[in-house]
Amino acid sequence: MSVSESVMASSLGKGDNLHQQVLASFPLCDLAEKDLTQNPQLCKLFATLTQHVNRTGLTPKLKAELEREEQKLQVQRRRWLRSESLHRLLQEMIQEHCVRRHSATVPPDQNMFSETMEQCLLVAQCVRQLDPSATSVQEQPSVLGLDPQQVMELMPAEKNVQRMKQGLPRELEKHLRRKCFVLLTYFQPEWEGKSDGLMNANLAHIAGRLESQDKRAEALKEVCRENSVLLQRQTELYLSEMIKCMQLLQTLILDHRLKIQIALDRKTLDYFEGKYELVLQKIRTEIVEIHLDTYTPDTISAHRKIRDELASELKACKAERQSAQSKLASFEILGKEFEAVAEEYSRLRREIDMKKWALKEFSQHSR
Structure with a gap:
C-alpha cells in the first residue's frame, strides 16, 4: 500500500464507513453506495481526491483565486447596485410627484424641482446611449444624427440645476425614510402609526434583522439541499430493497406454484365432474319430459x-x-335335372305373365 492510500485509509476509515464518508465528501456527484461497493478502485480514487479538493471539487489554490474574483465581483456589483438603486429611487420620486400632481395641488418650487430632475435624468440617459465609449464598436452610427454635445444643450437652466442639486439630498432622504417605514411596518405591523422618532430608533435594528433572516434562509436552503441528497439516497436504497423483495417473492411463487397448481387442478376437476353429472341428469330429465310429452x-x-x-x-x-x-x-x-326343369318352368311362367300383361293392355286400348 502506498503512502497516500495509507493516509486515506487512516483518515477516512474502512468498509461501509469509508463509503459513507466518500459520499459525504462529494455531495455534488451523482453517486450511490452501490457504485462504490461495485467499484473499489473508484472508491479509492475519490478517497484520495479528498486530500486535494474540498466538497465543491476545488483545490485550495483555485478556491483562493475564486474568492479573490468573487470579492472583485462583489465590489463591482455593489457599485452597480448603488447607482441602480439611486436611479430607481429618483424614478420613483418622479412617479410619486406625477401622481401627487394629479390628485392635489403641488407647490411651484416642488414642481420645478421634479421637472428639473426628470429632465436631467432623460438627458443623462440619452447621453449614455449616444456615448461611443460605452460600446465595443467605436464607429457605431449615431441615433438620428445626434451627438452627446447636442443633447447636453437640452439641460435645464444652470440655476435650476443647482437648486435641484441642493434640495436633492433632503428629498432623497425623505423618500428613503418613507420606504424604510414601509419596510418596517411590513416586518412589524404593530409599529404602524407610531411616531417618527420611535420608528427611526427601530430602523437601526432592521438591517440586522434582515441579515439574520437572510442567513436563516441560506441555512434552510443548505438543509433542504442536504435533505434532498439524503432523500435521493434513501429512495435509491428503498428501491433496491423493493427489487430484492420482489425477486424473493417471485422465487417463492415459482417454488410453490406447482403445489398450489395441483390442488387447484384437483378442485377444478371435481368441479367439472360435478358439473358433468348435473348436465347429464338434466339431459336425462329432458329426455323423460320429451317422452312424456310425445307418448x-x-x-x-x-x-x-x-x-x-x-x-x-x-x-x-x-x-x-x-x-x-x-x-x-x-x-x-332331386338333383341337377330338376334344376333345369325348374328354370324352364320359371321361364315359361315369365312368358305367360308377360303375355297376360300384353293381352290386358291390348284389351284396354281396343275398347
Whole structure:
C-alpha cells in the first residue's frame, strides 16, 4: 500500500464507513453506495481526491483565486447596485410627484424641482446611449444624427440645476425614510402609526434583522439541499430493497406454484365432474319430459296394436319362410335335372305373365 492510500485509509476509515464518508465528501456527484461497493478502485480514487479538493471539487489554490474574483465581483456589483438603486429611487420620486400632481395641488418650487430632475435624468440617459465609449464598436452610427454635445444643450437652466442639486439630498432622504417605514411596518405591523422618532430608533435594528433572516434562509436552503441528497439516497436504497423483495417473492411463487397448481387442478376437476353429472341428469330429465310429452296414453295403445299386428305378420312370414325353405330343401334332393326343369318352368311362367300383361293392355286400348 502506498503512502497516500495509507493516509486515506487512516483518515477516512474502512468498509461501509469509508463509503459513507466518500459520499459525504462529494455531495455534488451523482453517486450511490452501490457504485462504490461495485467499484473499489473508484472508491479509492475519490478517497484520495479528498486530500486535494474540498466538497465543491476545488483545490485550495483555485478556491483562493475564486474568492479573490468573487470579492472583485462583489465590489463591482455593489457599485452597480448603488447607482441602480439611486436611479430607481429618483424614478420613483418622479412617479410619486406625477401622481401627487394629479390628485392635489403641488407647490411651484416642488414642481420645478421634479421637472428639473426628470429632465436631467432623460438627458443623462440619452447621453449614455449616444456615448461611443460605452460600446465595443467605436464607429457605431449615431441615433438620428445626434451627438452627446447636442443633447447636453437640452439641460435645464444652470440655476435650476443647482437648486435641484441642493434640495436633492433632503428629498432623497425623505423618500428613503418613507420606504424604510414601509419596510418596517411590513416586518412589524404593530409599529404602524407610531411616531417618527420611535420608528427611526427601530430602523437601526432592521438591517440586522434582515441579515439574520437572510442567513436563516441560506441555512434552510443548505438543509433542504442536504435533505434532498439524503432523500435521493434513501429512495435509491428503498428501491433496491423493493427489487430484492420482489425477486424473493417471485422465487417463492415459482417454488410453490406447482403445489398450489395441483390442488387447484384437483378442485377444478371435481368441479367439472360435478358439473358433468348435473348436465347429464338434466339431459336425462329432458329426455323423460320429451317422452312424456310425445307418448300419450292413446299413442301408446295405438303403438301396442300396431306392434301386435306387426308381430302376427312377422310370425306368419316366418312360417311361410320356413315352409318355403322346407320345399326348397325337398327340391334340392332331386338333383341337377330338376334344376333345369325348374328354370324352364320359371321361364315359361315369365312368358305367360308377360303375355297376360300384353293381352290386358291390348284389351284396354281396343275398347
